[in-house]
Amino acid sequence: xxxxxxxxIAHNASRRPESTALVDLASGREIDYAEMDRRVGSLAGFMRxxxxxEPGDRVALLAENSTDYLEIQFACFRAGAVFVPxxxxxxxxxxxxxxxxxxPKAMIHDRGFAETAAAVQAGxxxxxxxxxxxxxxxxxxxxxxxxxxxxxxxxxxxxxxxxTIMYTSGTTGLPKGAxxxxxxxxxxxxxxxxxxxxxxxxxxxxxxPLFHTGGLNAYANxxxxxxxxxxxxxxxxxxxxxxxxxxxxxxxxxxxxxxxxFQFMAQLPAFEEADFSHVTVFGVGAAPTPHALIEVWAARxxxxxxxxxxxxxxxxxxxxxxxxxxxxxxSAGKPVLYTRTRVMxxxxxxxxxxxxxxxxxxxxxxxxxYWNKPKETxxxxxxxxxxxGDAVWVDEEGYYYIVDRWKDMYISGGENVYPAEVExxxxxLDGIGEAAVIGMPDERWGEVGCAVVVxxxxxxxxxxxxxxxxxxxxxxxKQPRRILFTDALPRNATGKVLKHELRRMLAEGELA
Numbered sequence: 140x141x142x143x144x145x146x147x148i149a150h151n152a153s154r155r156p157e158s159t160a161l162v163d164l165a166s167g168r169e170i171d172y173a174e175m176d177r178r179v180g181s182l183a184g185f186m187r188x189x190x191x192x193e194p195g196d197r198v199a200l201l202a203e204n205s206t207d208y209l210e211i212q213f214a215c216f217r218a219g220a221v222f223v224p225x226x227x228x229x230x231x232x233x234x235x236x237x238x239x240x241x242x243p244k245a246m247i248h249d250r251g252f253a254e255t256a257a258a259v260q261a262g263x264x265x266x267x268x269x270x271x272x273x274x275x276x277x278x279x280x281x282x283x284x285x286x287x288x289x290x291x292x293x294x295x296x297x298x299x300x301x302x303t304i305m306y307t308s309g310t311t312g313l314p315k316g317a318x319x320x321x322x323x324x325x326x327x328x329x330x331x332x333x334x335x336x337x338x339x340x341x342x343x344x345x346x347x348p349l350f351h352t353g354g355l356n357a358y359a360n361x362x363x364x365x366x367x368x369x370x371x372x373x374x375x376x377x378x379x380x381x382x383x384x385x386x387x388x389x390x391x392x393x394x395x396x397x398x399x400x401f402q403f404m405a406q407l408p409a410f411e412e413a414d415f416s417h418v419t420v421f422g423v424g425a426a427p428t429p430h431a432l433i434e435v436w437a438a439r440x441x442x443x444x445x446x447x448x449x450x451x452x453x454x455x456x457x458x459x460x461x462x463x464x465x466x467x468x469x470s471a472g473k474p475v476l477y478t479r480t481r482v483m484x485x486x487x488x489x490x491x492x493x494x495x496x497x498x499x500x501x502x503x504x505x506x507x508x509y510w511n512k513p514k515e516t517x518x519x520x521x522x523x524x525x526x527x528g529d530a531v532w533v534d535e536e537g538y539y540y541i542v543d544r545w546k547d548m549y550i551s552g553g554e555n556v557y558p559a560e561v562e563x564x565x566x567x568l569d570g571i572g573e574a575a576v577i578g579m580p581d582e583r584w585g586e587v588g589c590a591v592v593v594x595x596x597x598x599x600x601x602x603x604x605x606x607x608x609x610x611x612x613x614x615x616x617k618q619p620r621r622i623l624f625t626d627a628l629p630r631n632a633t634g635k636v637l638k639h640e641l642r643r644m645l646a647e648g649e650l651a
Contacts, residue, residue, distance in 0.1 A: 201225045592624055
């Protein structure tokens, strides 16, 4: 895509300056487009003038959700910098790898993460740190906005230029930075905006983490592109979320959650009386959605529009129209406008309707590859086609159904967990001879990790020792919740662990 990028915030500030752009629930702040434009411009000026940020330099952000998050993203875009959102749930060793790989010139961080940010700076050597209070109170961040010379114009950039590096856990055990271009982010606003009816009148409630593509790009960025309002919650609170969604005065039109969000809200007494008639779209994704949950919400007038996407596709690939939520229950819908999909069998041919195969995606919404990882990039593509690793089938009407993950990844509370990363940590513990991690069903989180371990000969390793070891090395959602022991891991002739056999052994109680 070889045409110049445009500044969404400056454009909307020129057309609807007094319209509310951002609402921060925790602090009560409301920021209109004129004020957001000023703050974005001043922060961009500070980055360029005081921090020495040049086009192409990376700027990392370690923060919980707030309206600052979106200001920082757009300030990076205006300055020509590459935005690197960081998962604040990660440990210092995990962050050290990511920050070392991205090599940012600066990091902006919440006050509550000052100790972590200092440790990562010591471990990686990036130059500048800027602290925000995340509520508008006095901080280095607010001082920078008042001090910075306002950059009214965006640094000239092409749609093919890099805008963001968003890290996902890798099957090799190390995170991969998906390269996101300005063009991908723009195309997603169209891909998601049409089926999910996003306009200048849209109001989205954002509860998913903004370091995740689901929080940032479904629906926060598309709504800001259209000139609508983004209401930002620090995190998901079931009671607060349900109250806002059911309140016509709050005016929420678009909400995206993972299945666990909808499950927790449906369990509240207030759900039985909630009125969702003013909500345009409830989007659900990131994990398989139980059919019973879809039916419960549909009965309350809140049909869940299932969707499918990936960080590497910016993210939307497929969407199900809300009117089909129960008619096509279990389907992720049909491909969105600016993407192409195909389903390929293991022997390399196009799958017939009803036949399972691997979903592959091509189009202007697909990443050009992974940051600093040419080998992994090459392995992820078949020509122009991104190999998703997800098994699907398509019905006679063209609706897609995601049936399994060909990769070993499992999803816990909406977060992707790749077993190889957890296994790498397990192997650092003395006493472990072999280890394999699989996902197991969990009523609360959808799936949690189960570590199957072979003790080294003579080792008296106990489950709690393994759990304690993981707690110091892995974010909580990655830590296995169950430790089981066996004499040997099942392997095929080439030595590969047969994880489907481990799942069978777990289901049949063959592991101690």
